[in-house]
Every structure is written in structure tokens, then in C-alpha cells.
Amino acid sequence: MDFSTKNTITKIHASDTKIVLSLTGAGSSALNSLLAIAGASKTILEGLVPYSDAALHDITGTQEEGAVSEKTVLALAKWSYFRAADLRGNCTKILGISCTAAISTDRERKGANQAYVSVWGADGSTAAHLHMKKGLRTRQQEEALVSELIISEIANTIFPNSATTINISSEDSLKRNKTVFATPFDSLIGKQIRSFMVTSKGEIYEDAKFSGAILSGSFNPLHLGHLKLAETATQLLDKETVFEISAANVDKPPLKSSEIKKRIQQFRNKANTLVSFAPLFSQKSAVYPGSTFVIGHDTASRLVNPKYYDNEKRAMFASLHEIEANGCDFLVAGRVDAGSFRGLDDVDVPVRFKDMMVGIPETIFRVDQSSSKIRDEGN
Numbered sequence: 001m002d003f004s005t006k007n008t009i010t011k012i013h014a015s016d017t018k019i020v021l022s023l024t025g026a027g028s029s030a031l032n033s034l035l036a037i038a039g040a041s042k043t044i045l046e047g048l049v050p051y052s053d054a055a056l057h058d059i060t061g062t063q064e065e066g067a068v069s070e071k072t073v074l075a076l077a078k079w080s081y082f083r084a085a086d087l088r089g090n091c092t093k094i095l096g097i098s099c100t101a102a103i104s105t106d107r108e109r110k111g112a113n114q115a116y117v118s119v120w121g122a123d124g125s126t127a128a129h130l131h132m133k134k135g136l137r138t139r140q141q142e143e144a145l146v147s148e149l150i151i152s153e154i155a156n157t158i159f160p161n162s163a164t165t166i167n168i169s170s171e172d173s174l175k176r177n178k179t180v181f182a183t184p185f186d187s188l189i190g191k192q193i194r195s196f197m198v199t200s201k202g203e204i205y206e207d208a209k210f211s212g213a214i215l216s217g218s219f220n221p222l223h224l225g226h227l228k229l230a231e232t233a234t235q236l237l238d239k240e241t242v243f244e245i246s247a248a249n250v251d252k253p254p255l256k257s258s259e260i261k262k263r264i265q266q267f268r269n270k271a272n273t274l275v276s277f278a279p280l281f282s283q284k285s286a287v288y289p290g291s292t293f294v295i296g297h298d299t300a301s302r303l304v305n306p307k308y309y310d311n312e313k314r315a316m317f318a319s320l321h322e323i324e325a326n327g328c329d330f331l332v333a334g335r336v337d338a339g340s341f342r343g344l345d346d347v348d349v350p351v352r353f354k355d356m357m358v359g360i361p362e363t364i365f366r367v368d369q370s371s372s373k374i375r376d377e378g379n
């Protein structure tokens with residue numbers, strides 16, 4: 001390892017960035033180099049080598065374009081990013097790093113000697129394609145060049161003004177494609193991230209790890225009933241309750257960034273807010289595993305009614321099972337329906353999933369107010 005590479009890696013370890021690397025075909029020397037320099041534990045969360053086709057397919061779910069392709073390397077980088085989000089202990093910056101490559105081997109191979117390297121972050125991704133002239137280098141030399149490219153791509157992402165480069169011959173080629181999102185809202189709509197948190201002070205953390213109580217809704221507008229319910233949930237569960245807005249809706253177009261910002265502003269100096277692209281609770285449970293969803297009687301009724309699963313009882317049970325498998329459950333508040341106050345006791349919950357739902361007694365919480373009523377009164 002030369003002095004320049006050592007210096008670059010030292011700077012990477014001194015940054016506040018955590019990474020997960022997934023490398024196949026070549027590039028394992030990059031992981032070795034990162035581990036060889038003091039401070040690796042500050043940077044590396046995990047390193048994987050899904051070398052077989054089966055292992056790679058398990059992670060990316062893509063196989064039709066082959067292992068060595070831009071689509072595959074991006075899918076691998078995205079998976080690595082979300083793996084990093086699951087592993088980090090706080091809101092430090094994270095990156096997913098991937099490499100898929102085909103280099104010189106001990107048999108004749110028809111395809112090109114090439115490597116794709118991708119870096120996936122909250123605000124965008126890069127995909128570099130290195131094409132190496134066949135016969136120009138040994139396998140070991142190609143491995144070293146690919147590893148050098150991986151280190152370079154990591155450094156250039158963490159330090160955009162560093163312009164770290166690699167030495168290639170005139171018979172090689174190196175091209176990059178880059179996707180950039182200007183705001184977390186754009187990243188969410190573009191499915192670059194799964195969610196982001198906006199604190200009561202206005203700070204934003206992409207893919208913040210959260211496991212607590214979540215009160216989901218449109219909050220159009222936020223009213224006293226929402227705030228009182230969140231306060232009650234916190235007292236009953238003895239854990240933080242945050243609000244959550246989904247940019248996606250089951251039967252409506254996605255919310256625009258301007259509308260999401262408007263709704264989030266209501267929580268300033270009141271509560272932390274999560275924003276996701278997960279309209280269904282089965283999807284939310286995958287984004288926020290181990291959480292308790294705070295819902296009303298009407299939502300609880302829909303959750304256990306096959307009518308809302310295209311009249312497929314099996315689909316309903318599959319959804320509830322997924323929520324349970326992700327370690328989530330529900331705290332159910334009563335509300336007025338057709339002139340009568342109804343709570344969890346009025347919901348026909350399948351016996352198999354009764355333990356997933358706990359009701360809030362009317363004596364502890366009752367607020368006869370709704371966003372739709374407020375909107376109607378305002379018109």
C-alpha cells in the first residue's frame with residue numbers, strides 16, 4: 001500500500017461516516033486495506049463477499065442482467081446502505097459501497113475485464129464503470145486497480161472536493177453515472193431512502209433508526225386530539241411517541257414536497273416527525289421494526305377486515321403476520337363512529353392476532369375531534 005492510499009484511508013477513518021461494503025468478483029483488497037489502517041472500527045460496520053450467484057441474488061433480487069452490470073451494482077449498494085442504516089447506533093452519516101467485477105482468471109473468458117463500483121448515500125448515488133484492457137495486467141494487478149477505485153470512490157463521496165483519482169492506461173476506460181437529490185423529500189420520492197425524521201427543532205436525519213410508538217396520519221390538519229393521543233401513548237407505553245406521515249397513499253397520488261413540508265411545520269416545537277413512503281402498516285413495520293403503532297378504532301377495524309385486502313382473507317392474515325414478524329403491535333384508541341363511542345372491544349380481531357392489539361380505555365382517552373370535521377367546518 002503506497003503512502004497516498006494510506007493517507008486517503010486515514011482521512012476516511014477520521015470522518016464521521018459509517019459504511020457497509022459488499023464486494024463480489026474483485027475488490028476484496030480494498031476491504032483489507034481499510035482494515036489494515038488504524039481507526040477501521042470508526043468506519044466499517046460490515047464487509048460482505050456474496051461471491052456465488054445465489055448469494056448475490058439473495059441480496060439484490062436481480063439476475064437478468066448478470067452479476068457485472070450497473071443495475072446489479074446499484075442494487076447491491078442500495079442494500080448495503082440500508083444494511084448500514086440498520087446497524088448504526090445513532091444518526092451518523094452512512095454509505096453503502098458495492099463492487100461487481102470480472103477480472104483475469106485461469107481460464108479463457110469471453111466477456112470484458114471490467115468492474116462496476118457504486119456508492120449509495122442519502123442524497124444520491126454514483127456508479128463507476130472501469131473497463132480494463134485484456135492482457136495488459138495480471139489478475140493481481142487488476143484486483144489492485146479495482147480496489148484502488150473503490151477507495152477512491154469512497155473518498156470522493158465523503159470529501160467531494162478531494163478529486164482522488166486512479167492511474168489507468170490509454171487502453172482502459174473509466175466512466176461515471178451520478179444521481180443527486182437536492183432535498184430529503186426528493187430522496188424519499190425517488191426511493192433513495194426509506195424515511196427521514198424531522199425533529200421538533202427542525203433537524204433532519206435520513207433513515208434514522210427508530211423503535212418506539214408511532215402515530216401515523218395525514219394530519220391535515222394537526223389537532224388537539226392527535227397531541228393528546230400521543231401524550232397518552234407515551235404515558236401508557238413508557239417510550240417516545242412520534243408522528244408519521246406517508247408521502248405515498250394507497251388510493252391517491254403521492255403528496256408533493258411542498259405539502260409534506262407544510263404538514264411537518266405543524267409539529268415545530270411540539271414533536272418529532274417521521275416521513276416515509278410506506279402507506280401500509282405491513283410496509284411501515286419493515287421500516288420501523290419493533291415499534292408500536294398508535295391507531296384509532298376505525299383503522300383497527302380496517303386492518304382486520306378482508307374487504308380492504310380485495311376480500312382475500314389469506315392476504316389479510318399474511319399482512320398481520322408480517323407486522324408481527326417485524327416485532328410490531330398496536331395501541332388502539334376509541335372514537336365516535338355513527339354517533340356511538342367505539343373501542344377495541346368493538347373490533348372483531350382474529351384470535352391468532354389478539355395479542356397484537358391493546359385498547360386504551362375511554363376513561364383514559366377520549367377526544368371527539370377529527371381532521372375531516374375541522375376541514376369541513378373551515379369550508
